[in-house]
Amino acid sequence: VEETYVMVKPDGVQRGLVGEVISRFEKKGFKLTALKLFQCPKELAEEHYKDLKSKSFFPKLINYITSGPVVCMAWEGVGAVASARKLIGATNPLQAEPGTIRGDLAVQMGRNVVHGSDSPENGKREIGWTYKMTQDTSIVEVPCRLRTQRHKPVRRV
Numbered sequence: 001v002e003e004t005y006v007m008v009k010p011d012g013v014q015r016g017l018v019g020e021v022i023s024r025f026e027k028k029g030f031k032l033t034a035l036k037l038f039q040c041p042k043e044l045a046e047e048h049y050k051d052l053k054s055k056s057f058f059p060k061l062i063n064y065i066t067s068g069p070v071v072c073m074a075w076e077g078v079g080a081v082a083s084a085r086k087l088i089g090a091t092n093p094l095q096a097e098p099g100t101i102r103g104d105l106a107v108q109m110g111r112n113v114v115h116g117s118d119s120p121e122n123g124k125r126e127i128g129w130t131y132k133m134t135q136d137t138s139i140v141e142v143p144c145r146l147r148t149q150r151h152k153p154v155r156r157v
């Protein structure tokens with residue numbers, strides 16, 4: 001069965017959208033096989049987005065992804081990779097269809113709430129980083145709670 005990696009980005013965690021994201025994947029019918037609250041180290045963020053290294057927004061992207069804890073998940077199911085991308089919606093939330101996570105919950109490309117693997121191979125690779133590299137304690141044992149406490153509180157209006 002296919003498995004994909006889905007990550008609630010720091011803005012999604014900070015805005016309290018973890019449950020909403022999980023709920024959409026559960027309702028679709030996928031099976032949650034792993035989950036972790038995780039502070040992404042800079043080196044891993046750079047590896048994750050290495051294909052975008054030449055882009056002008058790359059430093060901002062790395063800054064964004066490492067700005068607070070993320071929630072990493074593995075979801076299993078038939079066609080999970082492509083289906084997750086559909087549920088997530090277009091990269092630019094203003095172009096994402098209503099009914100998708102980004103279409104319903106985001107407005108900015110640089111704050112688009114969630115990541116989903118773009119191929120089964122990348123899904124395996126990305127799941128491996130966060131869950132199966134347990135021997136690498138520098139990656140697994142980062143104290144997320146301390147980071148959360150230092151993180152800027154959500155602005156209330």
Ligand code: GTP
Binds near residue numbers: 057061091112
């Ligand atoms: P991910 O699921 O996060 O990988 O997004 P994606 O597959 O829909 O898009 P892509 O891999 O091309 O880009 C990765 C991330 O970089 C996006 O989710 C955005 O957060 C960010 N990004 C992509 N293009 C732009 C851009 O033109 N401007 C800015 N500010 N951010 C961008």
Ligand code: MG
Binds near residue numbers: 116118
């Ligand atoms: Mg991508």
